[in-house]
Amino acid sequence: MRTIDGPAAAVLDVGSFSARLVVLEPGGSPIDPALTHQTRLRLDRELDDDGRLSKCGIAAIAKAVANGMEFAREHGVKDVFPLATSSIRDAVNSKEAVREVARETGVELRFLSGRREAELTYVGARRWYGASGGPLLALDIGGGTVELSAGAGEQATFARSLPLGARSVTRDWLPAEPPVRSKQVRALRDHVLEEVSAALGDVKDELAEHRVVGCSKVLRQLARLAGDRPGRARELHLDDVRAWIPRLSAMPFARRAQLPGISRQRAQQALGGAVVAEALLTVAGGKMTICPWSTRDGLLLTLLDQLTDATGKQRSRPAA
Secondary structure, three states, X not given: OOOOOOOXXXXXXXXXXXXXXXXXXXXXXXXXXXXXXXXXXXXXXXXXXXXXXXXXXXXXXXXXXXHHHHHHHHOOOOOOEEEEOHHHHOOOOHHHHHHHHXXXXXXXXXXXXXXXXXXXXHHHHHHHHOHHHOOEEEEEEOOOOEEEEEEOOOOOOEEEEEOOOHHHHHHHHOOOOOOOOHHHHHHHHHHHXXXXXXXXXXXXXXXXXXXXXXXXXXXXXXXXXXXXXXXXXXXEEHHHHHHHHHHHXXXXXXXXXXXXXXXXXXXXXXXXXXXXXXHHHHHHOOEEEEOOOOHHHHHHHHHHHHOOOOOOOOOOOOOO
């Protein structure tokens, strides 16, 4: 059993579908982490129509956190950043959930603001492409929110968050079961495009020469659906996303889950994610490159930067 003997950066990322622990040692990379551990979750099934987490959902979170922290301790990891994503942060009873998890495990889950998530998404993208990648516009469709960030250096100079995540728009705008009527899709399209246009409108000209990169599982799955293959440089194009929207609207969830790139867990929100991606591509120029790194990776790399060097000097801004 591998043991971490020295300092390390560790994040326990608790989201809708899993609680994933990732550990990096100095000099390491998210491509090849020192340790990983994952406990599956289905918090999408534990949120009621009012956005309240059920008691079973909170208990599942506590168990997943306990599993991840026990694994970390067994392998010598001393400090873990317990990150709760928007599925918990935006729940009506999020304070209750955090309190109960802390009571059961001794771990107090931490939240990042949407803006900070956007900034960390940019850090992940910038580290992936490096300085030679040029100015970047990083787009991340999560479950609860969409993060937009841009810059030309190591840190973002523009960062915004919108409540347009794939889970959120599915819950708020689409019926519980397909088929989805065209007027329902049209209403969602109009709403999302208006929100994205407003968020980027005042900086659109400044971002015109930026490389547009997509940094989320939703966008990776859409790129796979549109025909790109693993192992190749992936791109997502507006025309491809637009062509899939009416097809996804007509499909039951079980059929969506059989499509390339669409996982069973995310089949229900695939249409909502596609509509949000369409709006982002419409405003951002019609094409994006898929980036493997996102918020968690940006957080890990920031924490790694904060590990003191031989002189004890910290080299980066705080992670949260």
